[in-house]
Amino acid sequence: MLIGYARVSTQDQDTAAQITALESAGCELIFKEKASGGRWNRPELHRLLGQLRKGDVVVVWKLDRLSRSLKDVLTLMEEIAKAEAGFRSMTEAIDTTSAGGRMLMQMVGSFAEFERAMLRERTRIGLDAARKQGRIGGRRPKLNTHQQEEIVRLVHSGKKTAADAARLFKVHPATVWRILQRAKAP
Secondary structure (H helix, E strand, O other): OEEEEEEEOOOOOOOHHHHHHHHHOOOOEEEEEEOOOOOOOOHHHHHHHHHOOOOOEEEEOOHHHHOOOHHHHHHHHHHHHHOOOEEEEOOOOEEOOOHHHHHHHHHHHHHHHHHHHHHHHHHHHHHHHHHHOOOOOOOOOOOOHHHHHHHHHHHHHOOOOHHHHHHHHOOOHHHHHHHHHHHHOO
């Protein structure tokens, strides 16, 4: 069965042109959605994926109707492949029901994997350079050094419990626990 998916981003747009193209392509069932392609929360798309059976083919008018994110497109392609279904994009002439179409999607996946690896490498290099300059990432501490020392002193002297110190300094008890753990470390 050919199953169509039509999507527009905003309420003032219309799926009519996509639906006409999908109907002329022979789609028996068409899911329509008004949602951003950058969002993963698209109920109609998830209904479509849940309904896929072996041998079905998901048809879109254009690849960006499925998603604007290459990562999401590849994730969706994996979901379609798990269902032993195919995928066809009318505008880009991508058809995973053929050997050539599957090869094209594998090449796209390879480029995406390469891009993710390069991004991880650049991020790691940037973080290493920042550490060498004395900068560390992450969230700024909620309490300054003096406040942390005060918590350690109050708890260790027995004047306050860790829970009391957390309430006093308006922080989560886990924050106090971490401060106390660091104070024990040599």
